[in-house]
Amino acid sequence: MTKETLEKIKKDLITRKEQIEKELAGFTKKDEFVKDNYRSEFPDFGDKEDENAEEIATYTDNLSVEYSLEKTLRDIKKTLERIEAGNYGKCAYCGKEIAEDRLLARPTSNACVECKEKLTSQ
Numbered sequence: 001m002t003k004e005t006l007e008k009i010k011k012d013l014i015t016r017k018e019q020i021e022k023e024l025a026g027f028t029k030k031d032e033f034v035k036d037n038y039r040s041e042f043p044d045f046g047d048k049e050d051e052n053a054e055e056i057a058t059y060t061d062n063l064s065v066e067y068s069l070e071k072t073l074r075d076i077k078k079t080l081e082r083i084e085a086g087n088y089g090k091c092a093y094c095g096k097e098i099a100e101d102r103l104l105a106r107p108t109s110n111a112c113v114e115c116k117e118k119l120t121s122q
């Protein structure tokens, strides 16, 4: 992989990380005690029964969005750490180089296609 490609991937990852952090900030509070953990805030639409039901529905939706954003954020941070450490693009299982087009399509991949297939077919 060329230095330019790596820089491009790094830039894209940082942009995505900022987007996700902004999105999370819209409906969560950052956990003061646990690093990289966010807590969905319980919405307040009112005290009527249908408003309460709506609050619970929104909260439940927010929770699942929160979990998936948190997971992506963790993957991005781990990937950025791998880039900093200079071992980005190597399969975590067999150590081979991951195909560049795979990394461009999914920059947070840490397994080559063969290992991924083995892992998911188990």
Ligand SMILES: [Zn+2]
Binding pocket: 091, 092, 093, 094, 095, 096, 111, 112, 113, 114, 115, 116
């Ligand atoms: Zn592999």
